[in-house]
Amino acid sequence: xxLLLSTFYAALRLSTPLIFASMGGLVSEKSGVTNIALExxxxxxxxxxxxxxxxxxxxxxxxxFGILGGGAISVIHAIVCIRLRAQQTISGxxxxxxxxxxxxxxxxxxxxxxxxxxxxxxxxFMPAKWFSEVPVVGSVLRELxxxxxxxxxxxxxxxxxxxxxxxxxRIRAAGEHPKAADTLGVDVIKIRYICVILSGxxxxxxxxxxxxxxxxLFIEGMVAGRGFxxxxxxxxxxxxxxxxxxxxxxxxLADAVQIMAQGLGWNMPSEFYSSIPYVMSIFTMILFAxxxxxxKACGIPYTRESDK
Numbered sequence: 001x002x003l004l005l006s007t008f009y010a011a012l013r014l015s016t017p018l019i020f021a022s023m024g025g026l027v028s029e030k031s032g033v034t035n036i037a038l039e040x041x042x043x044x045x046x047x048x049x050x051x052x053x054x055x056x057x058x059x060x061x062x063x064x065f066g067i068l069g070g071g072a073i074s075v076i077h078a079i080v081c082i083r084l085r086a087q088q089t090i091s092g093x094x095x096x097x098x099x100x101x102x103x104x105x106x107x108x109x110x111x112x113x114x115x116x117x118x119x120x121x122x123x124x125f126m127p128a129k130w131f132s133e134v135p136v137v138g139s140v141l142r143e144l145x146x147x148x149x150x151x152x153x154x155x156x157x158x159x160x161x162x163x164x165x166x167x168x169x170r171i172r173a174a175g176e177h178p179k180a181a182d183t184l185g186v187d188v189i190k191i192r193y194i195c196v197i198l199s200g201x202x203x204x205x206x207x208x209x210x211x212x213x214x215x216x217l218f219i220e221g222m223v224a225g226r227g228f229x230x231x232x233x234x235x236x237x238x239x240x241x242x243x244x245x246x247x248x249x250x251x252x253l254a255d256a257v258q259i260m261a262q263g264l265g266w267n268m269p270s271e272f273y274s275s276i277p278y279v280m281s282i283f284t285m286i287l288f289a290x291x292x293x294x295x296k297a298c299g300i301p302y303t304r305e306s307d308k
Contacts, residue, residue, distance in 0.1 A: 007256050012148050013213070015252025017042065019151040020206030021230035022237070022244050023158050024199035030162060030239060031195035032175040032188075034299040036092035037077050039227025040099030041200045045070035045207025047103040050218040051110065053120040059216070063123065063208045070204015071197055073099060078196035082189060085301035096227070104220060115220055122216035123147075147209040152245075154202070159241040171195060175295030178302045188302050203227065225278060232281035238292040247284075254280050 021038045028035040045066040052058075052065025073095055080091040104114060111117050123146065162168040173181035174191040182188050210226070211218050229251055237244030258273035 007253070007260050009144070010256035010259065011249060011253040012144060013252075014255040015248045016145075016147045016151045017206040017210045017226055018230045018233055018248040018251055019155060019245060020209060021203045021227055022233045022248055023154055023241065024202030024206070025231055025234045026237075026239055026241060026244055027158065027162070027171065027195045027202075028199035029234070029298050030175045030295055031171045031192045032178060032295060032297040032300065032302065033078070033081050033192050033196050034088040034092065035077070035196065035199050036089055036228070036231060037073070037095040038199070038203045038230050039223060039225065040092075040096040041070040041073055041203035042207040042210070042223045042227050042230075043096075043099040043103055044073045045204030046211035046223060047107070047207070047218045048204075049208035050117050050120050050211050050216065051106075053122075053212060053216065054110075054118065057121050059121050059123040059212050062120065062212055063205070066208030066211070067201050067204045070200040070202070070207060072200070074197050074200020074203070077200070078193050081196070081301065082192050085303065088299050088301075100220075103218070107218070107220075117218045120212075120216045122214075123212045145213065147213065150205075151209075155241050155245045162241060172295070174302075175297055178297050182302075182304060189304065192302070203230075206230070225281075229277060229281045232284045235292050235294075236284045239294065251277055251280060 021042055024041070025035050025038050048069030049062045049066030051062075053062030056062070077091055077095055080086045081088045107117055108114050160168075162171065170181065170186045170191055173184075173186055174188045174195075178188045206226075207223065210222065230248070233247035233251055234244050236247035236250075254277045258276040261273050
């Protein structure tokens with residue numbers, strides 16, 4: 001029983017960066033902009049969160065730096081895809097490559113070494129002690145950290161935003177029928193800018209959750225495909241916040257299982273266990289990509305009549 005509970009808690013912690021990033025990808029693609037740049041945005045968020053904590057000694061400032069890092073790189077993606085109307089997949093790929101290069105360069109300039117940064121001040125891992133005194137669920141709540149609570153709050157907010165708010169209606173219209181939305185007075189270009197930048201902010205927050213948690217430092221390659229797994233979770237969840245949350249937890253559970261399995265001493269190569277979450281993401285894309293219906297205008301640049 002203890003092993004099962006430990007695996008469950010680990011799954012929640014490991015799924016948290018995926019939840020942030022997948023919510024960012026969801027809002028971007030709901031507005032009509034394909035965002036495979038989540039990997040690069042998470043990388044920027046993870047790196048600059050560590051830089052912020054290193055410079056100030058305050059991990060909360062580090063989280064803000066991470067958000068700004070992800071948001072800044074998303075502005076580039078927004079301009080290239082929306083204003084310049086470039087191919088969105090190529091733009092995302094370029095940002096992923098650029099993020100890896102720029103973080104390595106800045107790391108060497110600041111820390112005079114490559115590979116990884118120095119340890120920095122971490123965000124306090126455990127929530128307030130009074131959480132453990134909550135009846136019935138107190139024993140569960142005390143095992144969770146602040147990032148987990150924040151991620152679930154963002155899912156609830158995203159569910160309301162997309163499905164219940166006026167802005168959400170405009171976002172869905174921009175991603176489904178941008179020309180009709182424009183005719184009705186919706187500023188499709190503005191909506192898409194907002195959503196792409198919001199996706200960078202959320203992905204940057206996911207990166208900060210990754211680098212300022214248990215071991216507060218940045219290691220080259222530490223994002224390790226999580227941005228792409230977040231995309232797979234979004235497809236698995238069919239661009240719906242609650243479904244995407246469930247998919248992220250499943251992927252987090254796969255990651256937790258492979259970590260626990262390595263500790264059991266089974267005679268299997270460690271690479272076999274490490275590949276489990278990625279193999280799951282590949283099969284998810286194969287099984288669900290054709291069945292899930294993306295927003296109709298997703299990936300298609302929009303040009304207003306006045307700009308033609």
